[in-house]
Amino acid sequence: MQSLRDAIYGLIPKPRHSATSLGGIRAPAKRLLILSRYPNPSVSYYLDERVRALADIPVILKGLDDSLDDVDCQGLFVVICRYIKGPQLRWLEHRQKSLAGIAYFIDDDIPAVIAGDEASWPYKFRLLNFAIRPLPRLNRRLTHLWASTEHLADTLANSGHKVDILAPMPSRLAPRSAEIEDETTASLKMVYHATGIHRREHEFLMPIVSSAMDKHKNLHFEVFADGSIARRWRRQDIDPGRMTIRPQLPWSSYLARTADHGADIALAPLLAGRTNDSRADTKRIDISRMGAAAIFSRCATFTRCAVAGEIHIGNTPEEWLMAIDQLAEGRDRRIAARDATLQSIEKMRQNATLAFPGVRFVGLDDMA
Template sequence: MLKQSSILSRLIDRCLTRPRLLGPGRGSPRRAVRRILVFGRIPNPTVDYYLVARLEAAGMPPFELCDIRNFRAAELEAEGSFVLICRYASPALVSWIERHSEVLAGVGLFLDDDIPAVITGEDADLPYRLFLWYRAVFPLRRLNRQLDCLWLSTPRLAAAIGETGARLLPPAPPAKLWQRPQAADCGDEVVIAYHATGVHVAEHRFLRPIIEKVLAARPQARFEVVAGPGASGIWKGLERCDVRLPTSWNSYLESMTSARVDIFLVPLTPSAVNDCRSPTKRIDVARLDAAGLYSASLSYGFGHDRGEIHLSHDAKEWVRAILALIDNPAERQAVAAATRAEVAAMTALASVGLPEIAKHFQEKCDSGFPSGNA
């Protein structure tokens, strides 16, 4: 028998609007593109991991990044602009789109999470659920009538959204975002890390007894965890454990330029939300030049192909794998190199830009408009 909370979640889920392509373009810009206006809560990792390198690719229109928290309609040029929304919109932005619909080149949306599943799931706190509804779901009631293009990060997310005209857009980070100088060797100490947001409480609970066993078995090991207020208490009372609260995206990137991590943990508890995730944590692992341990999953794979290590959701298996990497520096280097190769392949995907938009920009260039990025 289903729990009442599960039944309620399903009822709420059915009431949450999904993105639908109802605009005149239906899968491509509706007219020639002069520029791209990217809207979202900027800066953020989604823009950097999926969009920036593609927008900078040869043959793409000039682009501008616009934070919806500082929306200035008077400073925007609507005619010939393609509006690309990254996850979040605001009522002011949607109203601006509606007012200028006849002159915009088109409207697109990019999503990298099953946001309705996050809202109805168990990990997110109430303020975050309300934020997601207000910024990502509520605007779709009006935005869908304008939506020409929809890009989604994974096939499973596309299946969950259910819009057949959506295009897949896997992560493609700029090389400069992960190819960074690493910290000097700190001798025999081995640093293990897990960095997560507030929607990964289940993963924190899964890791807590694992890390306790590892630290007890290896006195040279130290653990570093990024945990929001809802999860930080899970780590209380554990020695050689450094608990940090999440910071802004730019502050996090800056701190990682000098951080030293040897083993980076990427667990994913089985859930509808996690099934839709893409392997962006690989980028963080590569940036730190760390050895990654990943959950066997749709996101990261199920075998030990190409030198990476994928583990079942079994605590004993994770303990054994972490201890083995602590004891074998050469293996850590090999596993780290395997992840760097995977991320380099991601970066290569950016070279084609966004073909749907690039095609319309080329048509416009042939008509005499200037090309090149701003």
């Protein structure tokens, strides 16, 4: 079965910019157009802060179903965030000579998601329809290709094609109120927030969480899950009164919820695999927004911005149970882990740049 998946992975088109689209020196961009599904985490993690740094440069945000007929194409630089639909692609094709450039930004190994066995078929169909099907036409127009991580860039790179890194650039997060320091109740909230694409991580955590909940009667567990994954969580030997299974939320609702409802302990496992190996460490941002103490898998993804005081462990049940014990029983350890991950967000900012790689804007050439 794996050999079949590998073959499918190799057959799926990948983004490439063509030699013809790279020719010539382009004038600085006068304005920026971002095409994306709104709202979504890719825009929040990677684009919002960079857009804010553009000062007086006009920025236009368009959803996938929005018309572009009212957009001035002269000197316009276009960023396509993961997806594009036919009408917008045709608009770009007809106006390419007037544009300052077209960049495609990708933060997932989408062929790996499609060839893998974790994503749902409706999600795979959406990826095929809006991320893969346009590529043969889109690749002929691309002047820039941006990936979220070095590993993902390596999967896209080939002879003569440069892939730039557009690393996560989170907003500065203010420390949450000192809820841990002032804790007067023994109750602790432990969370695992992930989509159905992380089925293996859900399955890995189920017996671990069940054992931890049995040992630590003061824990309440919250997990986001739908469908068969939610049903499997309900079948675990966990007191239903101490476990909350929430359906997946739209991105804007998730942002609001994690900002308003904190957590004490956040679980962030990441198992080895083609899809996970290309991921960035943006889960840190969500965890810091909640003010939680995190447990991370020891892997290249989370090593990237690791700081002293964080908890990074191997993917064995024994190590995860021991780490949960430390946080459930140690208030000072929770404070240290929480504060360390907040520091790692600042490290993430320092490791990135506000620039859009390879793009010059009128009056902002120093950002190029």
